[in-house]
Amino acid sequence: xxxxxxxxxxxxxxxxxxxxxxxxxxxxxxxxxxxxxxxxxxxxxxxxxxxxxxxxxxxxxxxxxxxxxxxxxxxxxxxxxxxxxxxxxxxxxxxxxxxxxxxxxxxxxxxxxxxxx
Amino acid sequence: xxxxxxxxxxxxxxxxxxxxxxxxxxxxxxxxxxxxxxxxxxxxxxxxxxxxxxxxxxxxxxxxxxxxxxxxxxxxxxxxxxxxxxxxxxxxxxxxxxxxxxxxxxxxxxxxxx
Numbered sequence: 001x002x003x004x005x006x007x008x009x010x011x012x013x014x015x016x017x018x019x020x021x022x023x024x025x026x027x028x029x030x031x032x033x034x035x036x037x038x039x040x041x042x043x044x045x046x047x048x049x050x051x052x053x054x055x056x057x058x059x060x061x062x063x064x065x066x067x068x069x070x071x072x073x074x075x076x077x078x079x080x081x082x083x084x085x086x087x088x089x090x091x092x093x094x095x096x097x098x099x100x101x102x103x104x105x106x107x108x109x110x111x112x113x114x115x116x117x
Numbered sequence: 118x119x120x121x122x123x124x125x126x127x128x129x130x131x132x133x134x135x136x137x138x139x140x141x142x143x144x145x146x147x148x149x150x151x152x153x154x155x156x157x158x159x160x161x162x163x164x165x166x167x168x169x170x171x172x173x174x175x176x177x178x179x180x181x182x183x184x185x186x187x188x189x190x191x192x193x194x195x196x197x198x199x200x201x202x203x204x205x206x207x208x209x210x211x212x213x214x215x216x217x218x219x220x221x222x223x224x225x226x227x228x229x230x231x
Contacts, residue, residue, distance in 0.1 A: 002160065042223040043161070043206065056218060090160050103149055103168070108160025 004109035018079040025093030032074040038087035119144040123222035140190040140207030153206040
């Protein structure tokens, strides 16, 4: 158990809908990262937040958005869902001391499996 | 374009044998390279991380090497166990000051048979 929690574990929805994925980082971790993992693409970095502010951005679609709240939990919002958005979505957190540097070990949550029908 | 290529795509070995997984990258500027182990349906777990100045790093039966000149890394697994069956992912982060722009390989799927 990494100490990172993600909800829900599974999510099934229809095309065109909007969903919100939630992530709680390990206690004391200030950085949260979001990743998408699909069968044909592998893991893709989406976005990173550090202490409430966006720190780095990857290949995140405009239909997707994220935020980190004062209690440090983060939410990933996916809208106008398409079949191709079906994937595993992971969040990860890193220790406070790192300041969000890529050198620090990331602890991954168990993921949310999104299925778009 | 930053890319990370891993080989082989999949590998089957017998328990107790050794194996080596390969990772070639074109990420620039280079910050660090990490190997992850991902069990099916679970989040990745970090095995090793190396910066430009390091050319080898061990974690138990896992030993990673890095040749920054040729932009190649390998992960050697010694005396494999059934629990080593997993996907092994090479991740290279680039950017100045250790900034976080990771590029992931597609992974090598390792199956260890008894």
